[in-house]
Amino acid sequence: xxxxxxxxxLAGWIMNVAVMGVILGACWYFRSxxxxxxxxxxxxxxxxxxxxLMRKIKIRGKQLPDSLLAVIxxxxxxxxLSFTVTQIVPVVVHIVREASAMNASNVPYNSLLDQINDGLxxxxxxxxxxxxxxxxxxxxxxxxxxxxxxTTLLGSVASVTAGIxxxxxxxxxxxxxxxxxxxxxxxxxxxxxxxxxxASVDKTLGEITHLLSRYFLGLVIEVAGVILVDFLxxxxxxxxxxxxxxxxxxxxxxxxxxxxVGPLMGEVIGVLLCVVLKYGAGVGLxxxxxxxxLIVLGVMLAAQLIDNFVYQPLxxxxxxKSTPLEIFIVLLIAxxxxxxxxxxxxxxxxxxxxxxxxxxxxxHKAVRRLMPDIxxxxxxxxx
Numbered sequence: 001x002x003x004x005x006x007x008x009x010l011a012g013w014i015m016n017v018a019v020m021g022v023i024l025g026a027c028w029y030f031r032s033x034x035x036x037x038x039x040x041x042x043x044x045x046x047x048x049x050x051x052x053l054m055r056k057i058k059i060r061g062k063q064l065p066d067s068l069l070a071v072i073x074x075x076x077x078x079x080x081l082s083f084t085v086t087q088i089v090p091v092v093v094h095i096v097r098e099a100s101a102m103n104a105s106n107v108p109y110n111s112l113l114d115q116i117n118d119g120l121x122x123x124x125x126x127x128x129x130x131x132x133x134x135x136x137x138x139x140x141x142x143x144x145x146x147x148x149x150x151t152t153l154l155g156s157v158a159s160v161t162a163g164i165x166x167x168x169x170x171x172x173x174x175x176x177x178x179x180x181x182x183x184x185x186x187x188x189x190x191x192x193x194x195x196x197x198x199a200s201v202d203k204t205l206g207e208i209t210h211l212l213s214r215y216f217l218g219l220v221i222e223v224a225g226v227i228l229v230d231f232l233x234x235x236x237x238x239x240x241x242x243x244x245x246x247x248x249x250x251x252x253x254x255x256x257x258x259x260x261v262g263p264l265m266g267e268v269i270g271v272l273l274c275v276v277l278k279y280g281a282g283v284g285l286x287x288x289x290x291x292x293x294l295i296v297l298g299v300m301l302a303a304q305l306i307d308n309f310v311y312q313p314l315x316x317x318x319x320x321k322s323t324p325l326e327i328f329i330v331l332l333i334a335x336x337x338x339x340x341x342x343x344x345x346x347x348x349x350x351x352x353x354x355x356x357x358x359x360x361x362x363x364h365k366a367v368r369r370l371m372p373d374i375x376x377x378x379x380x381x382x383x
Contacts, residue, residue, distance in 0.1 A: 036170040041185055043171065044178035045213040046220060047073040051179055070180035074172060084250075091247040095273060185209070204359045211351050219257065222311040226303055227253035230270070233299030238292070239285045240274060248273055252300060256307065259331050259343050263307070267300045326350075 027034060054069045121127050178184055186205040193201050230249035234240040240248070251273075252266030274296045278284040284292050327347065334346025 032167075033170075036167060037174060039171045040174035040178055042216060043074075043077060043175040044182075044185070045209065045216050047077055047175070047179045048182065048209075048213045049217055050076060051182075066180050070176050073179050074176055078172065088246060088250050091243055092250060095244060095247040095277070182209075200359060204355055207359075208352055208355045211355065212348060215348065215351065218311075218314065222307060223253045223256060225311055226256045226307050229303035229306055230300060233303060234270075234274070234296065237299055238274065238295050240277070240283050240296075244274075244277055244283055252303070256304075257344065258340060259327075259346075261335075261340075261343065263304050267297065267304065270300050271296050 050073050051069055054072065055063060055066075057064065121129065121131055181187075183206075186202060186209065189205055190198050190201050227249045230252050231242075231245050234245035234248060235242050238245075248270050252263075252270050255262040255266040255269070258265070271293055274284060275289060275293055278289065278292055285295065287295070330350045331343055331346050334342035334349070336342070338345065
């Protein structure tokens with residue numbers, strides 16, 4: 001009897017593993033479809049606050065249909081993306097082209113640069129007697145951001161235009177239904193879980209959706225805020241032209257999405273581009289190059305300080321309810337596991353894990369100690 005029971009238990013485990021294997025195999029085979037669904041879900045999270053705001057608008061005492069509101073929300077989001085691609089990206093390409101065309105031999109040198117060059121040659125004799133820091137930096141910029149590289153990238157993008165078009169259409173189409181019905185994604189996931197925990201899963205997904213919506217919206221606001229501060233500082237203080245200031249600020253803002261590493265990269269690239277453009281296009285304040293570089297660096301550091309002390313506390317502490325120490329440790333682990341992609345995905349994934357742990361595993365001591373501020377909101381099922 002006992003042997004028969006064990007055999008049935010083993011058969012059940014084998015069946016579950018087989019089913020799980022089939023599901024994982026199907027997910028891998030249809031991974032492009034899953035990516036479209038996840039991207040559409042992110043779009044719906046960003047559009048959710050706008051959808052809720054428009055639902056409060058009534059005409060003759062009647063609320064507009066959700067279908068119409070969803071269409072307006074999608075149009076607004078796609079309009080912002082289209083504006084970015086058509087208006088700002090060409091500016092960035094223009095800056096890259098000018099930086100790549102800059103001739104290092106035309107760069108004037110002064111006593112400070114000579115001292116830096118002499119110091120570097122003294123510390124690193126292998127650099128050779130003809131080494132100079134400006135020529136080296138310009139060559140690095142040219143190699144990384146050359147017109148050939150940009151052309152190659154654009155050519156690659158053009159070669160997959162059809163695939164991109166299908167992807168955009170798919171994401172927009174799926175996003176419409178996710179935006180129209182706030183609970184559609186939750187319903188899909190709930191349909192895949194046992195009835196005994198469906199109520200708990202619904203509450204968990206609702207909380208995850210709420211937190212991620214605030215996080216992604218906050219991230220968009222953070223990027224826009226960094227771009228605005230950098231743009232105004234570079235334009236009004238460093239006297240870089242508005243076109244160049246917008247392009248450099250956009251680069252810094254996009255890189256700022258990458259935690260810790262991104263802001264530093266944005267500042268370095270911003271200073272180098274401004275210095276190169278000062279010689280190549282004659283932009284910027286009429287001050288010595290070292291003073292101009294310090295002014296640009298000061299502007300970008302000020303934008304980063306505003307981001308660190310204003311934007312990020314509002315996003316991380318308020319939206320996802322995590323402490324700075326938690327975020328720091330999570331990003332260290334995520335960066336170690338997945339590099340740049342891990343840094344980008346670390347906080348959203350941690351938010352999901354944190355909510356699931358708080359609802360389903362709160363009775364475990366480790367979870368209670370790590371998240372003492374979270375109370376058990378659900379007593380239905382705890383594993």
